[in-house]
Amino acid sequence: MTMITALDTFDVRFPTSRELDGSDAMNPDPDYSAAYVILRTDDPSGLEGHGFVFTIGRGNDVQTVAIDSLAHMVVGRPVETVIGDLGAFARTLTDDSQLRWLGPEKGVVHMAIGAVVNAAWDMAAKHAGQPLWEFVARMTPEQIVDLVDFRYLTDALTRDEALEILRSAEPGREDRIARLMSEGYPAYTTSPGWLGYSDDKLAALAEAAVADGFETIKLKVGLDLESDTRRVRLARKVIGPHTRLAVDANQRWDVDTAVAWMRELAPWDIAWIEEPTSPDDVLAHAAIRRAIAPVPVSTGEHCQNRVMFKQLFQADAVDLVQIDAARVGGVNENIAILLLAAKFGVRVVPHAGGVGLCELVQHLAMIDYIAISGTLDGRAIEFVDHLHEHFIDPVEVVRGRYRAPRHPGFSAQMREQSIRDHLYPGGRVWTADPEELSEPVRL
Numbered sequence: 001m002t003m004i005t006a007l008d009t010f011d012v013r014f015p016t017s018r019e020l021d022g023s024d025a026m027n028p029d030p031d032y033s034a035a036y037v038i039l040r041t042d043d044p045s046g047l048e049g050h051g052f053v054f055t056i057g058r059g060n061d062v063q064t065v066a067i068d069s070l071a072h073m074v075v076g077r078p079v080e081t082v083i084g085d086l087g088a089f090a091r092t093l094t095d096d097s098q099l100r101w102l103g104p105e106k107g108v109v110h111m112a113i114g115a116v117v118n119a120a121w122d123m124a125a126k127h128a129g130q131p132l133w134e135f136v137a138r139m140t141p142e143q144i145v146d147l148v149d150f151r152y153l154t155d156a157l158t159r160d161e162a163l164e165i166l167r168s169a170e171p172g173r174e175d176r177i178a179r180l181m182s183e184g185y186p187a188y189t190t191s192p193g194w195l196g197y198s199d200d201k202l203a204a205l206a207e208a209a210v211a212d213g214f215e216t217i218k219l220k221v222g223l224d225l226e227s228d229t230r231r232v233r234l235a236r237k238v239i240g241p242h243t244r245l246a247v248d249a250n251q252r253w254d255v256d257t258a259v260a261w262m263r264e265l266a267p268w269d270i271a272w273i274e275e276p277t278s279p280d281d282v283l284a285h286a287a288i289r290r291a292i293a294p295v296p297v298s299t300g301e302h303c304q305n306r307v308m309f310k311q312l313f314q315a316d317a318v319d320l321v322q323i324d325a326a327r328v329g330g331v332n333e334n335i336a337i338l339l340l341a342a343k344f345g346v347r348v349v350p351h352a353g354g355v356g357l358c359e360l361v362q363h364l365a366m367i368d369y370i371a372i373s374g375t376l377d378g379r380a381i382e383f384v385d386h387l388h389e390h391f392i393d394p395v396e397v398v399r400g401r402y403r404a405p406r407h408p409g410f411s412a413q414m415r416e417q418s419i420r421d422h423l424y425p426g427g428r429v430w431t432a433d434p435e436e437l438s439e440p441v442r443l
């Protein structure tokens with residue numbers, strides 16, 4: 001019997017604030033970061049599971065400690081028990097009564113659980129010799145529903161209804177896998193739209209995005225209406241009438257401001273407004289949606305758990321949602337959210353970017369296409385061409401489409417040298433004086 005022998009965390013930070021990459025209305029100086037976790041085993045093959053929470057700098061101070069606090073439920077457990085029943089493993093972590101007090105099922109502890117659950121999934125898919133999307137997409141409907149915690153969901157989605165959704169997507173799975181392998185999954189890009197960029201940089205990057213085959217681009221908005229109107233008009237002029245143009249306010253507004261602002265931007269044919277207001281405010285999203293129809297409203301990347309998604313759907317508050325691979329409680333809870341979205345007929349347009357989020361969430365979108373919603377209609381995974389070189393199995397986006405990952409695992413594993421160089425505060429990129437470099441760490 002092989003055991004999980006250690007849970008090791010690493011504070012990995014990239015100094016992205018130096019170039020304003022990733023700047024938006026609420027996050028003017030992000031240092032894209034990963035609170036990174038490795039589950040080690042005594043398996044003779046060297047089997048490990050890698051996972052992380054994405055933060056934007058100082059969040060790592062707290063997040064790495066939260067991940068460490070889960071070690072007592074992970075270290076010393078048989079590998080076979082963990083990867084043989086990942087539904088039970090995820091529920092063990094969310095049910096720890098002392099840590100649950102800090103949530104429940106939201107915030108720093110829940111994100112830490114997500115990282116550890118995702119690391120266990122990475123381990124399971126590596127053990128199976130399959131990329132995660134294929135590992136899950138080839139499970140039976142019964143195996144997939146067993147992954148989901150239906151607690152708090154049954155007024156909107158029962159286990160039987162979820163089974164029905166999965167069974168009705170079973171015919172055609174093989175055709176969709178073949179199509180995914182040959183054509184990939186649609187992507188959209190946010191690269192032209194960061195708030196800190198000049199108009200010239202915006203125009204050049206928007207033009208390049210269309211030339212690269214992207215059918216949707218997205219701009220950050222929300223700081224200054226006059227500037228946003230100018231940037232949206234410029235982007236629409238550059239990309240022409242056929243490329244979709246979305247905007248993202250990153251939670252900047254109250255309801256009245258959102259409505260007034262979007263009425264000004266609506267004439268440029270907006271594909272959706274993302275995160276107009278607080279991610280916790282279901283009724284505000286519903287009010288904004290009613291007021292600015294037919295402009296579609298979306299949220300989700302900061303949505304803390306499946307219960308919030310359920311309410312957004314029940315209240316007709318959104319036209320589409322972003323899922324995030326590293327915000328909720330891991331693969332299991334995202335499958336619950338994908339099933340809820342399928343039940344309510346809401347499109348899923350996954351959030352990515354940051355560091356490693358594209359690598360992770362592509363697998364979830366592909367699981368949705370093969371085994372849950374069975375469709376690509378109106379769907380695209382966010383893409384930002386940034387920091388992928390730090391991963392051993394980086395995303396591959398060709399002509400505006402994600403290629404399906406082929407390597408075993410969750411594409412979560414960072415290169416050892418990248419972890420060493422970006423360790424905070426002792427790594428090479430953070431230390432001007434080589435004499436101050438931290439001791440080499442075991443990776």
Ligand SMILES: [Mg+2]
Pocket residue numbers: 248250274275301351
């Ligand atoms: Mg966003």
